[in-house]
Amino acid sequence: MGKQMPETATTFLTHFLQHSGGYGVLDGGFATELERLGADLNDPLWSAKCLLTSPHLVRRVHLDYLDAGANIISTASYQATIQGFEAKGFSRDESENLLRKSVQIAIEARDIYLERCTKDSWDFTETGAGSRRPILIAASIGSYGAYLADGSEYSGEYGDSVTLETLKDFHRRRVQILANAGADLIAFETIPNKLEAQAYAELLDEEGIEIPAWFSFNSKDGINVVSGDSISDCASIADASKQVVAVGINCTPPRYIHGLILSIREVTDKPIVVYPNSGESYDGVTKRWLKSDGMIGEDFVSYVRKWKEAGASLFGGCCRTTPNTIRGIAKALSSKTF
Ligand SMILES: C[S+](C)CC[C@H](N)C(=O)O
Ligand SMILES: N[C@@H](CCS)C(=O)O
Numbered sequence: 467m468g469k470q471m472p473e474t475a476t477t478f479l480t481h482f483l484q485h486s487g488g489y490g491v492l493d494g495g496f497a498t499e500l501e502r503l504g505a506d507l508n509d510p511l512w513s514a515k516c517l518l519t520s521p522h523l524v525r526r527v528h529l530d531y532l533d534a535g536a537n538i539i540s541t542a543s544y545q546a547t548i549q550g551f552e553a554k555g556f557s558r559d560e561s562e563n564l565l566r567k568s569v570q571i572a573i574e575a576r577d578i579y580l581e582r583c584t585k586d587s588w589d590f591t592e593t594g595a596g597s598r599r600p601i602l603i604a605a606s607i608g609s610y611g612a613y614l615a616d617g618s619e620y621s622g623e624y625g626d627s628v629t630l631e632t633l634k635d636f637h638r639r640r641v642q643i644l645a646n647a648g649a650d651l652i653a654f655e656t657i658p659n660k661l662e663a664q665a666y667a668e669l670l671d672e673e674g675i676e677i678p679a680w681f682s683f684n685s686k687d688g689i690n691v692v693s694g695d696s697i698s699d700c701a702s703i704a705d706a707s708k709q710v711v712a713v714g715i716n717c718t719p720p721r722y723i724h725g726l727i728l729s730i731r732e733v734t735d736k737p738i739v740v741y742p743n744s745g746e747s748y749d750g751v752t753k754r755w756l757k758s759d760g761m762i763g764e765d766f767v768s769y770v771r772k773w774k775e776a777g778a779s780l781f782g783g784c785c786r787t788t789p790n791t792i793r794g795i796a797k798a799l800s801s802k803t804f
């Protein structure tokens with residue numbers, strides 16, 4: 467049995483939401499924004515490659531999202547794994563330091579942003595007294611499928627040889643490092659199946675992780691998570707873990723979000739986080755995005771208020787969404803007519 471979560475951690479997100487008008491604005495697609503700015507992500511490390519080759523670009527993307535109105539930014543560690551760095555010839559120590567570096571860059575960006583706000587006196591809240599809007603850093607953890615670098619976080623089929631223990635062993639050290647690197651919470655993202663959710667829940671407990679986490683699943687039919695496991699079963703695992711302070715959906719076409727919020731709300735009272743992708747689909751072999759039918763891009767901004775009514779309270783974008791998407795979301799949610 468792990469350590470008890472301190473009270474400050476269990477109420478952490480509730481307090482944050484109270485100070486932010488009842489909702490939080492996440493950032494948008496991180497890797498795909500790096501790509502839009504010129505980074506080449508055709509690599510098994512995908513966006514984590516930029517921690518090596520272009521940390522300045524990583525910092526720029528964080529700043530662009532903060533400028534767009536995000537108050538929760540996630541680190542460039544989605545596909546940063548010790549195993550992935552070691553495969554590139556880095557030592558264990560170097561690999562662990564690269565994980566820490568992803569959090570350091572996000573902290574640096576937050577410091578620069580807040581310093582700028584103080585200078586320009588831009589960003590004081592209405593209640594005033596000089597208090598600035600709180601900004602949280604979420605350490606991103608992509609699934610085992612993300613590490614496989616073949617897009618298999620969109621299938622969740624890991625085969626029979628991958629067990630609960632395999633997944634716990636795979637993620638253990640990375641979770642420990644990111645939890646102690648200065649982030650405010652952990653974002654377990656694009657979780658494709660129930661087994662991996664269970665592995666994360668057990669790891670949080672066994673390792674006595676003291677920062678809170680959210681669990682975010684992905685779906686390609688609006689009913690189940692991508693592996694075919696039921697969203698209710700997956701969300702129930704998140705609900706049962708006291709370290710998990712929010713549960714939701716990311717990297718999923720916008721048209722499925724509303725129904726999935728309703729399904730999640732049936733099994734948990736925890737805050738619901740949603741950050742859909744553009745609606746395009748990913749080809750893991752060519753590492754390219756394919757246009758698909760239905761609502762794409764910034765069109766989904768107009769649905770955000772409906773998603774809030776359905777019970778979600780944290781909103782952002784995933785792959786192929788941009789700072790413009792986040793600007794639109796922030797504007798839609800702050801609008802007085804709401
Ligand atoms: C969320 S997917 C677009 C991330 C990239 C994938 N793991 C790959 O390496 O191809
Ligand atoms: N936080 C990651 C999620 C990819 S699905 C990113 O935006 O690149």
Ligand SMILES: [Zn+2]
Nearest residue numbers: 717743784785
């Ligand atoms: Zn995504």
